[in-house]
Amino acid sequence: IIVSADYDSDDVLFNAVKDSLQVNNPLPATGGNSGDTIEDIRLNSVANFGAQNRTVTREDYIIRVLSMPSKFGKIAKAYITNDEQIDAGNGERILNPNALNLYTLGYDQNKNFINLNPATRQNVIAYLEEHRLLTDAINIKDAFIINFKLEFDIVTFKNFSNNQVLLNCINALKRYFNPDVWQINQPIILSEVYNVIGAVSGVQNVNRVHLNNVSGESLGYSKYSYDFNSALINNVLYPSMDPSIFELKNPDQDITGRIVNY
Numbered sequence: 001i002i003v004s005a006d007y008d009s010d011d012v013l014f015n016a017v018k019d020s021l022q023v024n025n026p027l028p029a030t031g032g033n034s035g036d037t038i039e040d041i042r043l044n045s046v047a048n049f050g051a052q053n054r055t056v057t058r059e060d061y062i063i064r065v066l067s068m069p070s071k072f073g074k075i076a077k078a079y080i081t082n083d084e085q086i087d088a089g090n091g092e093r094i095l096n097p098n099a100l101n102l103y104t105l106g107y108d109q110n111k112n113f114i115n116l117n118p119a120t121r122q123n124v125i126a127y128l129e130e131h132r133l134l135t136d137a138i139n140i141k142d143a144f145i146i147n148f149k150l151e152f153d154i155v156t157f158k159n160f161s162n163n164q165v166l167l168n169c170i171n172a173l174k175r176y177f178n179p180d181v182w183q184i185n186q187p188i189i190l191s192e193v194y195n196v197i198g199a200v201s202g203v204q205n206v207n208r209v210h211l212n213n214v215s216g217e218s219l220g221y222s223k224y225s226y227d228f229n230s231a232l233i234n235n236v237l238y239p240s241m242d243p244s245i246f247e248l249k250n251p252d253q254d255i256t257g258r259i260v261n262y
Helices: 011-020 038-051 058-066 118-129 162-176 190-198
Strands: 077-086 093-107 137-142 144-156 203-213 244-247 255-259
Touching (some): 093 118, 162 255
Parallel strands (some): 144 244
Antiparallel strands (some): 144 203
């Protein structure tokens, strides 16, 4: 309530009226609070780390390294885990609570995954040094690259061109395995691959999908081989225990489709 009046001619009367005003508030005020408790201060301090551009969680580190200015080098993929040490007594892995392993990959001119060059790796270390907590030690490592080929068999409807349906299936698989959307330690779910192919117009049935590891630097692939048969569990192809990424490196030659008839 705002009360205004012009009493310039009589200050005594103005003060008397002002002093006689009374206000009755039938409803209590809401939205306020008492001062912060010690626990409130502790929680608010932790929450403010993000606002101060500090890296606290694993996600903070990944976001920070992926947002590094391109003039220092471009990071294509990043994945972070707790550091592990090998117990000399029994050979078991023991977590090191004061260190983190940051696994990274970059792109080459053909947008294939490659390890970071020494200059970019050093820039990552320097860039994170400005943001990391004092208690965190960061180890920059290379993620393993697992290359593969894909074969599939389909049945098409009679009123569709077989060649065109095959081409559309291959293009759909290229989009699905686009390196931009594929992440370190992401498994390949075969049911999703079946759905990608089956959703192509003209496909009546998907009879078979087979993934086969290819390796060898002399052939233009990663030097790391991987046992797909052992890693395939319930139609899910899992990456290795050490952070790795699946890559369909040469989709034009590494995707093979075939039309079969009943």
